[in-house]
Amino acid sequence: MHHQIHQRAIAGLLFLFSCSSAFAQKNSKPLDEPEIRAYLAKNDECPEDQIYFSKLEHFDFKHDNTDQAIVVASTCNTGTGGPDIHSVFARDSSGQLLDLKIAEPPPDTYDNMFGNRNYDLIVEDGLLVATFTDDQFRDTPLIIKYQWNGQEFAIVKIQKTGIFQTSYDCAKAQKEDEQAICHVDFLAELDVNLNDLYKSLLAKLPAPDREALKSEQREWLAQRSKTCLIYKSWVNCLANYYQQRIDALTKRLAAQSAATRPL
Numbered sequence: 001m002h003h004q005i006h007q008r009a010i011a012g013l014l015f016l017f018s019c020s021s022a023f024a025q026k027n028s029k030p031l032d033e034p035e036i037r038a039y040l041a042k043n044d045e046c047p048e049d050q051i052y053f054s055k056l057e058h059f060d061f062k063h064d065n066t067d068q069a070i071v072v073a074s075t076c077n078t079g080t081g082g083p084d085i086h087s088v089f090a091r092d093s094s095g096q097l098l099d100l101k102i103a104e105p106p107p108d109t110y111d112n113m114f115g116n117r118n119y120d121l122i123v124e125d126g127l128l129v130a131t132f133t134d135d136q137f138r139d140t141p142l143i144i145k146y147q148w149n150g151q152e153f154a155i156v157k158i159q160k161t162g163i164f165q166t167s168y169d170c171a172k173a174q175k176e177d178e179q180a181i182c183h184v185d186f187l188a189e190l191d192v193n194l195n196d197l198y199k200s201l202l203a204k205l206p207a208p209d210r211e212a213l214k215s216e217q218r219e220w221l222a223q224r225s226k227t228c229l230i231y232k233s234w235v236n237c238l239a240n241y242y243q244q245r246i247d248a249l250t251k252r253l254a255a256q257s258a259a260t261r262p263l
Contacts, residue, residue, distance in 0.1 A: 031058070031069035031089055031097070039097045040075060040085060050076040054083050059123045061088065061148040068100065070121050070128070082118040088128065088153065101152035102128070105144055112141050112161050114180040115230045128153050137235040138184060164188035167195030177225045177238065184235060190242040197246060201253045204260060220245055 033056055041048040052074045058067035069089040078084040092098045110117065119132040124145070132142035142160045146153035163170050163182050168191075170182035181187045198217060202210055228237035 029091075029095070030067065031091070035097065036069060036071055036089060039089075040073065044075045044077055044085075046076040055121065057123070061126075061128065061153075062090070066091070070123065072121055081116060086119065086121055086130070088121075100148075102146060103152055103155050105155055105158065109144070109158060109160070110142070112163075112183045114176060114183070115234055116232055127156065135233065135235040137233065137239070141183065161185075166191045175225055176230045177228060177234075180230055180234065181238065184238075187235065187238055187242070190239065190246070194242055194246050194249070197249045197253065201249055201256060204253065204256045 033053060036056070037048050037051050037053075040046065040051050044051075053071065054074065055070060055072040057070045059070060060067050062068065071085060071087050071089060072083045073085040074083045075085060086102075088100045088102065090098050090100055113132060113134045115134050117132060117134050119130045119142075122129050122131060126147075128146040128148070130144040130146070131140050132144075133140060143158070144155060145157040145159075147156045148154075161183055164185050166182055166188045168178065170179070173179045173182060181191055198213075202213055205213060224238070224241060228234050228241055
């Protein structure tokens with residue numbers, strides 16, 4: 001009798017070990033591109049051949065000896081806006097794919113970004129890090145760092161560029177190009193330089209010519225937002241637009257100074 005009980009106990013332990021081993025194998029299976037592609041195709045209602053991966057990396061955020069998958073990808077729904085998938089995938093208790101929650105930052109987090117906003121996901125010092133960009137000629141204006149807390153990737157730090165001094169009050173800026181210039185250091189510097197140059201030239205002109213220059217400057221400002229649309233390559237466009245105006249006024253100031261110099 002005792003022998004039979006002992007055998008049943010051993011059989012039960014073997015069964016539990018077998019189940020736990022199968023469970024561990026199911027949950028330790030690497031998250032590969034075909035499986036994630038199939039998941040995205042189903043959830044985004046997008047053909048698998050229209051899903052393109054920009055990034056697929058693995059890291060153990062949970063510290064449970066199972067790697068999660070960091071994915072940046074574009075589906076058929078993205079258009080020209082860049083990758084629309086920024087996710088970290090894991091497996092649930094049944095071995096199925098699970099899109100881990102990433103906390104949403106406050107809306108004003110993005111107030112220093114303009115045009116076509118994109119971001120990448122990287123791992124840095126064990127944290128999930130979102131690095132944002134809105135123009136190829138602008139350094140990373142926004143970085144958000146997350147840490148897994150057992151429930152979600154919670155925000156632990158937000159780094160962003162501030163507002164730089166311009167010739168106008170950025171707090172009252174209405175147009176998008178005005179607002180954008182306030183948030184890019186070298187564009188703000190160009191704006192200040194141009195304003196100083198404009199005032200210097202204005203001071204040297206005879207009264208009848210000053211109104212003409214003022215009107216010309218107003219027209220230049222009006223054309224700025226039409227010439228440099230805040231979308232792709234807007235930083236370089238604005239920099240060139242300013243530099244051309246600076247060069248033109250510099251020549252006119254030199255000529256005016258020479259003309260009014262005492263003989």
